[in-house]
Amino acid sequence: xxxxxxxxxxxxxxxxxxxxxxxxxxxxxxxxxxxxxxxxxxxxxxxxxxxxxxxxxxxxxxxxxxxxxxxxxxxxxxxxxxxxxxxxxxxxxxxxxxxxxxxxxxxxxxxxxxxxxxxxxxxxxxxxxxxxxxxxxxxxxxxxxxxxxxxxxxxxxxxxxxxxxxxxxxxxxxxxxxxxxxxxxxxxxxxxxxxxxxxxxxxxxxxxxxxxxxxxxxxxxxxxxxxxxxxxxxxxxxxxxxxxxxxxxxxxxxxxxxxxxxxxxxxxxxxxxxxxxxxxxxxxxxxxxxxxxxxxxxxxxxxxxxxxxxxxxxxxxxxxxxxxxxxxxxxxxxxxxxxxxxxxxxxxxxxxxxxxxxxxxxxxxxxxxxxxxxxxxxxxxxxxxxxxxxxxxxxxxxx
Numbered sequence: 001x002x003x004x005x006x007x008x009x010x011x012x013x014x015x016x017x018x019x020x021x022x023x024x025x026x027x028x029x030x031x032x033x034x035x036x037x038x039x040x041x042x043x044x045x046x047x048x049x050x051x052x053x054x055x056x057x058x059x060x061x062x063x064x065x066x067x068x069x070x071x072x073x074x075x076x077x078x079x080x081x082x083x084x085x086x087x088x089x090x091x092x093x094x095x096x097x098x099x100x101x102x103x104x105x106x107x108x109x110x111x112x113x114x115x116x117x118x119x120x121x122x123x124x125x126x127x128x129x130x131x132x133x134x135x136x137x138x139x140x141x142x143x144x145x146x147x148x149x150x151x152x153x154x155x156x157x158x159x160x161x162x163x164x165x166x167x168x169x170x171x172x173x174x175x176x177x178x179x180x181x182x183x184x185x186x187x188x189x190x191x192x193x194x195x196x197x198x199x200x201x202x203x204x205x206x207x208x209x210x211x212x213x214x215x216x217x218x219x220x221x222x223x224x225x226x227x228x229x230x231x232x233x234x235x236x237x238x239x240x241x242x243x244x245x246x247x248x249x250x251x252x253x254x255x256x257x258x259x260x261x262x263x264x265x266x267x268x269x270x271x272x273x274x275x276x277x278x279x280x281x282x283x284x285x286x287x288x289x290x291x292x293x294x295x296x297x298x299x300x301x302x303x304x305x306x307x308x309x310x311x312x313x314x315x316x317x318x319x320x321x322x323x324x325x326x327x328x329x330x331x332x333x334x335x336x337x338x339x340x341x342x343x344x345x346x347x348x349x350x351x352x353x354x355x356x357x358x359x360x361x362x363x364x365x366x367x368x369x370x371x372x373x374x375x376x377x378x379x380x381x382x383x384x385x386x387x388x389x390x391x392x393x394x395x396x397x398x399x
Contacts (some may be wrong), residue, residue, distance in 0.1 A: 008141055015340070020144065030298045030335055032295070032328075033297060034301065035165070035323075036322060050340050052340050053127065053248060053390040053391070054344070054388065055344075055345070055387065055390075056344070056385045057383050057386050058371075058373075058384070059127075059383065060384065061384045062383045063129035063131060063380065065381050066379060068377075069093055069153070070091070070379070071091065071379060072089055072091055072372065073090045073380035073382075074091065074150060074304075074348050074372060075349075075369075076153045076350045077236075077308075077351050077352070078126070078350055078351070078369065079156060079192065079352075079356045080359065081357065082290040084123065084124060085123040085124070085352075086120065087120070087122070087350065088119065088135055088154060089118070090118065090119075091117060092113070096107055097109070103117045112379075112380060114291050115139050115149045115379050116149065118134070118135065118149050119132075119133065120134070120192075127384065134153070134198055136149050137149070142169075143200075144183055144201070145167035145168070146170060148166075148167065150166050150260065151234070151304075152165040152234075152383055153165070153233075153234045153235050157243070157286050160238075161188065161189045162188050162189060164184055164203065165186070165187075166183075167182060181205075181229070182230045185198070185199060185202055185229050186203045187199065188287075196262055197388040202231075203232060204290050206229055206231055206249065207225055223392040226249065226277060227279055227296065229250050230249050232247060232249065232304075232305075233248040233303075233387040234247055235240045235307040237309055237314065238287055238309075239255075239333060245280065246305040248302065249277065249278075254347075272278065275298075276320065276321055277297030277299055277301065277358055278298055279293065281293065298333075298335070299321050299328070300321055300382050301323050302317075302323075304319065308351045308353060308355075310366075311363065311365070311398075312331070313329045314333040314336075315327060315328070316327065316329075316330070317349060319345045325341055325342055325343045325345055326341055326342070327339055327340040327391075339394065339395065342393060347372050349385065350371070357385050365387075365396060366385065368384060368386045370382050370385075371383060
């Protein structure tokens with residue numbers, strides 16, 4: 001049974017300190033960016049009660065729950081091949097949970113996701129899980145993925161399986177408790193059971209500069225720099241013969257100040273600007289190259305990228321920022337509008353994806369998934385969540 005856990009679910013209240021948006025104005029603004037500018041970064045609200053009745057229920061993911069000394073977090077989307085469900089996730093164990101950058105070394109983790117690898121688990125029912133073992137190890141010393149591989153997600157296309165994941169090369173300087181200049185890597189296989197073949201170069205890197213060594217000193221505030229710091233949390237779609245890679249990022253903020261209001265905490269740049277957002281990069285081939293959309297960012301806020309397709313649309317669940325606790329829908333994968341409000345939300349959710357599974361009807365609305373939780377010892381473990389009937393009804397009629 002799951003024991004001693006508390007749910008940390010909160011919205012970051014984002015204040016817009018400058019209307020200029022650091023030069024982000026351009027002719028192809030996404031609808032989310034337009035809303036952010038109009039609201040001056042204030043918290044979005046529909047000004048009416050949610051009709052989703054919370055949205056989700058949470059239960060145990062047996063076999064992937066809390067294990068003393070083991071970190072399990074950042075689950076991928078779930079696919080079903082044959083009679084088995086497949087899931088990948090960040091895993092680390094041994095030593096203290098975290099020691100911070102100053103004390104971290106080759107064996108001590110700076111953060112819970114440091115010194116991690118990608119693991120694989122399967123299930124026959126989506127409730128009872130069997131932890132199979134490591135799917136993707138860290139790269140060789142000196143490589144872009146040498147320090148950690150984590151936060152995986154899956155894409156399936158034409159019988160081949162692609163695992164995308166966050167990477168860190170070493171103990172770089174930190175920014176708000178995270179690595180700077182993380183990139184997205186990929187491994188591919190002909191079976192969900194592997195073996196996985198590592199792509200030796202990053203699939204996607206922060207912009208506007210491609211090499212961390214090129215970064216100037218001080219804050220980057222030029223046009224396009226909203227994603228100058230990191231590439232996080234890949235989430236994938238195959239749509240109209242194109243391959244969509246959604247990712248989270250934020251700009252290199254330089255001098256920040258922090259404020260708190262009860263449990264609401266966020267970071268605000270003194271020059272204003274987008275604190276966090278999602279972009280999308282699109283390719284003609286699953287191996288890339290991936291080209292970032294000129295309309296980025298397409299979501300303002302959202303700690304992790306949670307994306308799925310249904311009924312011709314692209315859906316996104318946003319868990320932080322000025323439009324937190326919302327589910328949004330887009331007809332083109334670029335311009336999103338709010339269609340539901342939910343609370344609490346699953347943390348780092350991975351959805352069951354019929355579109356990547358052996359399903360007769362591949363256009364199914366997800367009804368469940370896996371997310372991670374934090375117990376009172378601050379260790380992450382995985383749990384299952386289900387959409388409730390009211391939320392499913394709302395999403396089925398979304399247009």
